[in-house]
Amino acid sequence: MEKFEKLIAIVVPLDRPNVDTDAIIPKQFLKSIRRSGFGPNLFDEWRYLDHGEPDQDNSGRPLNPDFALNQARYRGARILLGRENFGCGSSREHAVWALEDYGFRVVIAPSFADIFFNNCFKNGVLPIVLDATQIDALFKAVEAAPGYRLTVDLQAQVVTTLTGVQMPFDVVAFRKHCLLEGLDDIGLTLQRADAIRAYEQRRRSEAPWLFTG
Amino acid sequence: MTGKTLYDKLWDAHVVRADADGTTLLYIDRHLVHEVTSPQAFEGLRLAGRTPWRSDSVLAVPDHNVPTTERSAGVTGIADPISRIQVETLDANCAAFGITEFKMNDLRQGIVHVIGPEQGATLPGMTVVCGDSHTSTHGAFGALAFGIGTSEVEHVLATQCLIQKKAKNFLVRVDGQLRPGVTAKDIVLAIIGKIGTAGGTGYTLEFAGEAIRSLSMEGRMSICNMAIEAGARAGLVGVDETTVEYVRGRTYAPRDALWDKAVAAWRDLHSDADAVFDKTLLLNAADLVPQVTWGTSPEMVVGVDANVPDPAAEADQVKANGMRRALEYMDLQPGMPISAINVDKVFIGSCTNSRIEDLRAAAAAIRGGTVAANVKQALVVPGSGLVKQQAEAEGLDAIFKAAGFEWREPGCSMCLAMNADRLQPGDRCASTSNRNFEGRQGQGGRTHLVSAAMAAAAAIAGQFVDVRKF
Numbered sequence: 001m002e003k004f005e006k007l008i009a010i011v012v013p014l015d016r017p018n019v020d021t022d023a024i025i026p027k028q029f030l031k032s033i034r035r036s037g038f039g040p041n042l043f044d045e046w047r048y049l050d051h052g053e054p055d056q057d058n059s060g061r062p063l064n065p066d067f068a069l070n071q072a073r074y075r076g077a078r079i080l081l082g083r084e085n086f087g088c089g090s091s092r093e094h095a096v097w098a099l100e101d102y103g104f105r106v107v108i109a110p111s112f113a114d115i116f117f118n119n120c121f122k123n124g125v126l127p128i129v130l131d132a133t134q135i136d137a138l139f140k141a142v143e144a145a146p147g148y149r150l151t152v153d154l155q156a157q158v159v160t161t162l163t164g165v166q167m168p169f170d171v172v173a174f175r176k177h178c179l180l181e182g183l184d185d186i187g188l189t190l191q192r193a194d195a196i197r198a199y200e201q202r203r204r205s206e207a208p209w210l211f212t213g
Numbered sequence: 214m215t216g217k218t219l220y221d222k223l224w225d226a227h228v229v230r231a232d233a234d235g236t237t238l239l240y241i242d243r244h245l246v247h248e249v250t251s252p253q254a255f256e257g258l259r260l261a262g263r264t265p266w267r268s269d270s271v272l273a274v275p276d277h278n279v280p281t282t283e284r285s286a287g288v289t290g291i292a293d294p295i296s297r298i299q300v301e302t303l304d305a306n307c308a309a310f311g312i313t314e315f316k317m318n319d320l321r322q323g324i325v326h327v328i329g330p331e332q333g334a335t336l337p338g339m340t341v342v343c344g345d346s347h348t349s350t351h352g353a354f355g356a357l358a359f360g361i362g363t364s365e366v367e368h369v370l371a372t373q374c375l376i377q378k379k380a381k382n383f384l385v386r387v388d389g390q391l392r393p394g395v396t397a398k399d400i401v402l403a404i405i406g407k408i409g410t411a412g413g414t415g416y417t418l419e420f421a422g423e424a425i426r427s428l429s430m431e432g433r434m435s436i437c438n439m440a441i442e443a444g445a446r447a448g449l450v451g452v453d454e455t456t457v458e459y460v461r462g463r464t465y466a467p468r469d470a471l472w473d474k475a476v477a478a479w480r481d482l483h484s485d486a487d488a489v490f491d492k493t494l495l496l497n498a499a500d501l502v503p504q505v506t507w508g509t510s511p512e513m514v515v516g517v518d519a520n521v522p523d524p525a526a527e528a529d530q531v532k533a534n535g536m537r538r539a540l541e542y543m544d545l546q547p548g549m550p551i552s553a554i555n556v557d558k559v560f561i562g563s564c565t566n567s568r569i570e571d572l573r574a575a576a577a578a579i580r581g582g583t584v585a586a587n588v589k590q591a592l593v594v595p596g597s598g599l600v601k602q603q604a605e606a607e608g609l610d611a612i613f614k615a616a617g618f619e620w621r622e623p624g625c626s627m628c629l630a631m632n633a634d635r636l637q638p639g640d641r642c643a644s645t646s647n648r649n650f651e652g653r654q655g656q657g658g659r660t661h662l663v664s665a666a667m668a669a670a671a672a673i674a675g676q677f678v679d680v681r682k683f
């Protein structure tokens with residue numbers, strides 16, 4: 001996993017609540033057995049005017065000019081600004097793979113669905129919760145200023161506007177550490193193999209029916 | 214000391230170690246796997262030179278992509294090459310890593326959340342995970358069950374553990390008794406309508422009360438299945454006689470002396486009387502009517518006797534805009550009665566409502582009628598090969614076929630339209646599944662979530678009808 005460095009990037013707004021993972025990456029793209037290549041199909045049904053299929057050349061497809069990602073002012077955006085319950089629905093990690101593949105490293109929203117939130121951290125994407133008033137203000141500011149950027153400093157846990165307004169955010173210490181260092185958490189867990197074995201041994205005597213396959 | 218909730222008990226029993234900030238290594242007893250969210254996890258294992266920690270804890274089944282039409286040609290007969298590769302990849306991974314798999318044409322094959330309980334692979338007191346958000350279904354057994362992403366699938370394969378933080382406790386108590394024609398599906402839709410699709414985020418929902426106690430395991434599974442639609446990763450129902458009787462004698466359930474020992478332990482799998490919940494919702498089952506969703510989120514739901522709501526009456530502007538967008542997508546007018554909505558297709562199936570009891574309820578609602586002329590397709594897709602066999606033994610397939618329904622092979626089918634079963638743009642569907650998101654059942658398709666009986670009645674009437682008066 002890529003380390004999360006301090007990020008200064010353009011923000012793209014997605015002004016609707018309950019953006020679900022089916023919308024982030026429609027089901028036909030879930031048939032891939034790879035982990036990369038989902039970026040061109042991120043938000044496929046909103047982004048294009050035609051129907052997309054896997055393994056298709058996306059370069060000539062008609063774009064929906066009303067969709068923010070297609071607008072010149074948001075080109076190169078690496079921060080996605082969303083509304084409540086972002087990433088709800090299916091557990092598909094493909095949604096985060098698609099966001100990451102497209103170039104997003106940060107999603108800011110007032111709330112996230114739990115599974116999506118977890119999946120972000122596994123892929124070097126930082127989900128940031130800010131309160132609804134801050135989010136409202138950000139939507140207005142992004143709307144008002146083409147090329148609007150934010151600075152995201154994970155080490156200091158703060159989002160800063162170009163005018164210097166600071167918005168601190170919370171992040172679990174363990175996850176922060178893994179993101180900053182780009183750590184593979186399977187490797188970390190396997191360092192605890194003895195504790196896992198000890199647990200299994202105790203459970204095997206307490207509840208042997210859990211170990212009969 | 215105050216008592217523990219069921220969730221507290223399940224959590225505590227599975228902690229391998231916990232850090233000061235609450236980050237916990239949680240042990241996983243049962244890992245269910247399907248073809249869509251596992252290929253990259255197996256690939257990750259392979260690349261890192263790792264093997265499964267306990268392959269005997271894993272049970273795999275292809276369900277999302279499999280055709281539900283005649284499939285005697287086997288995997289090579291799957292028309293869509295990309296679907297076929299995914300099913301073949303699962304077969305190959307299971308063979309390579311020594312994992313038990315119910316292959317596509319195995320009688321025991323079916324939707325992962327139907328077969329786990331059916332086989333007794335889901336037991337009370339377990340932690341159960343699957344790379345699928347509807348893993349919450351298994352919480353009906355007093356098991357801590359939740360969906361995970363593909364990286365976590367790989368993590369569980371490699372370590373038998375997950376790194377988690379504990380959620381909070383949310384009690385949903387449904388007192389009283391359901392009236393005839395009102396089902397578990399209506400309870401859960403009504404709950405989601407009340408608390409919203411993010412109402413349970415950060416919580417584990419425990420469903421309790423007289424109405425829940427009175428439900429069969431099938432009904433409890435329908436409710437826990439949709440806990441995720443209320444934002445909660447896990448839903449729970451405490452263990453009682455109904456649970457124990459359902460599990461008894463199933464393939465993977467313990468036997469003899471081990472059975473007695475297990476049942477004795479399971480008796481404690483309920484919240485203590487003095488347990489404290491962070492949040493509580495009380496409902497009375499007697500007040501509930503059959504529910505129909507009108508929008509593109511499961512929280513956009515009303516009773517069948519109500520009208521489509523008006524965004525103009527919604528004070529919250531973000532919400533009102535969401536409602537407007539939903540009405541436009543669904544092609545509905547504010548204020549129109551739900552009972553005036555015609556349907557083009559009907560889908561009876563999915564991990565919410567494809568068990569034998571659902572099929573019985575749907576067959577009963579047909580009452581000798583036939584599928585209305587305006588309904589282009591009505592599908593019944595049993596949740597597993599065993600459910601299908603049971604339904605056929607009871608003659609339910611004959612009732613469906615005589616009425617003009619198609620009787621299919623088990624799988625996810627039109628719940629998410631990854632195989633050939635899907636809505637065409639503009640099609641309006643009465644569906645027993647759990648998600649009505651834009652495009653969920655096919656691009657441009659319009660989904661109304663209902664119970665199995667309500668879906669069958671809609672097929673016969675050609676529009677939504679109140680199954681209590683039908």
Ligand code: SF4
Pocket residue numbers: 276277324325326345347563564565624625628629646647
């Ligand atoms: S039936 Fe639908 S919701 Fe259930 S596992 Fe299959 S696709 Fe997911």
